[in-house]
Amino acid sequence: MMEQVMLELSSGFLVTIELFVLTLLGALPLGLFIAFGSMSKLKPLRFLTRAIVWVVRGTPLMLQLILVYFGPGLLLDYQLWGGSSAGRFTAVTVTFIINYACYFSEIYRGGIESISKGQYEAGQVLGLTRRQIFFKIVLLQVVKRIIPPMGNEFITLVKDTSLARIISVYELIWAGQAFIKSAGIIWPLFMTAIFYLLFSGVLVIIFGQIEKKLSYFSS
Template sequence: MIKPMLEGAQMTVLLFLIAIAASIPLGFVLTLAVKSSIKPISWLAHSYIYVMRGTPLLLQLLFICFGLPMIPGIGEFLVLDRFAAACLGFILNYAAYFAEIFRGGLLAIDKGQYEASQVLGLSKWQTTTRIILPQMFRVALPSVSNESITLVKDTALLYAVAVPELLHYAQTVVNRDFTIVPFFFAGVIYLIMTLALTAFFKWLEQRFKFE
């Protein structure tokens, strides 16, 4: 019972790592696009974030897995492996949330920081990389931590698109052995993963406090 569930946990961890590694940079790019002075780019970024945050992640996963191949004319070129499709769905969805988190971090920075940088003779690039971004990430870090923990739990949605992850194996054992014990094991594994992630972000927060 334990071995297949641990294999499912590996799939869960792999999806999390791929999604977090891609969605955070993409979210930051979206933040820059939202703040762009080029109106069409800003409008498109705003619209993307609104759609991705305003519709359920499960619906997005189902659309990418089963809807894209049904598009007339080009559907046959949009057939993806289920795991790859799930990764794409998670990345696109969470990038929108991280974009809003980073935007909030930028809004929290006092305008005096920009003025002080100009007085010190720093270039726009130096101001952004040395003054603004470190403060933005420090402010956004708690929200990034919360969103990352939510991402771990949301990986259970892989079950809905037939990707064999932790919950899938737990349900399989429950149906086979007529016992709810696998659900408790699955819960413990999720708790261990979120505990490790919480500890990691706590360490990051402490490090940023003293920099």
């Protein structure tokens, strides 16, 4: 039984890792674009971007999953994602990317706006372009300041992947919960906690090392 449980949990954990990685690959760059939009000097763009971020951050991720997956079929009479497991996983991934991009955008914006204007002015005095100022002076300081909140969001994402089962995507929690019905045992569900703790622990160590490497920047 133990071998079967570990096999099923490992299978679900791989899906969890895949969703985690794909979300970061999409949300990290998208969040930066959204951050620039929310800081834009164009008022319509800034208002629209901040309104979208407000809506996404102000509504439950579970609700967003349901709307993204079922919405096209119910509202437009068009099943955008199809009924396959691949389609459901794609819907989950798209929803997670949009959701976390909005959260990341606020972290980016806070980090960028925390840099004093004097540093931008100093760069201009040295004859640097705005692009050079951003990449050579601002960027590494921003990275240092956003590492702690980013670490928190990464760990939250690990746990949020369990919401994928809402639209029948097989992941770690589902794998553990399935044994309650099939075998009448609950201990595999508790074992899922070990997987999450180990995953989160690895992230804590990684972010701790990154913070140490960036410690030469003063806060």
